[in-house]
Amino acid sequence: MPSFYCSACAADDLSDQRRMFSQPDTLRPGLACDLSQKASSEHAEYPPLPKDLPDHELPYILPAEVARRDGKKDPALWLVIDEIVYDCTSFVDRHPGGDAVIKNFAGKDCSWQFHKIHNLQKIQNWLPYLRVGRTKGVRNPYPEPKAGFRKGF
Known part of the structure; x- marks a missing residue:
C-alpha cells in the first residue's frame, strides 16, 4: 500500500522525522498538519501541543472546561x-x-469505546496532534459492558 509524505510535518519542529500515512481512503497527505494548524488558529487558548511532549507534561484542564467544549454552548x-x-x-x-x-x-470520556474500535498503530501518527491537555474525572456516559458480552447474543 502506498504511503503519503507530509512535507510540512517533516519541516516543522513537531516532526520526529517524516510523517507517513498509509491509508489513502481515510488519511490524506498532510492531514496531521492541517488538523494541527486549523486547531491552533481556532482555539488559541488551548493550542495543539508538540507530538513528542509527554502526556504527564500536558497542561491540566478542569473537567468543567472539558464538558463546556461539547459543540453546543x-x-x-x-x-x-x-x-x-x-x-x-x-x-x-x-x-x-x-x-x-x-x-x-x-465534552465526555470515550476511552473504552475508542479502544474497542480503533487500531492504535494506524492512528498514532496523527492523533497526538489533536492533544490539548490532560484531565481527571471526566465521565463516560455509558458503562463498559462486562467481559463476555457479545453483540446479537
Whole structure:
C-alpha cells in the first residue's frame, strides 16, 4: 500500500522525522498538519501541543472546561481518551466513522469505546496532534459492558 509524505510535518519542529500515512481512503497527505494548524488558529487558548511532549507534561484542564467544549454552548468538540483531552473540532468532518460519534461524545470520556474500535498503530501518527491537555474525572456516559458480552447474543 502506498504511503503519503507530509512535507510540512517533516519541516516543522513537531516532526520526529517524516510523517507517513498509509491509508489513502481515510488519511490524506498532510492531514496531521492541517488538523494541527486549523486547531491552533481556532482555539488559541488551548493550542495543539508538540507530538513528542509527554502526556504527564500536558497542561491540566478542569473537567468543567472539558464538558463546556461539547459543540453546543461552545463550537469546540473535545473528547477525552485515557485522561488525555483531544480537540476534534477540525477532525469531526474527516472522521472515517462519521461525525455522529464524535458529536455524541463531545465534552465526555470515550476511552473504552475508542479502544474497542480503533487500531492504535494506524492512528498514532496523527492523533497526538489533536492533544490539548490532560484531565481527571471526566465521565463516560455509558458503562463498559462486562467481559463476555457479545453483540446479537
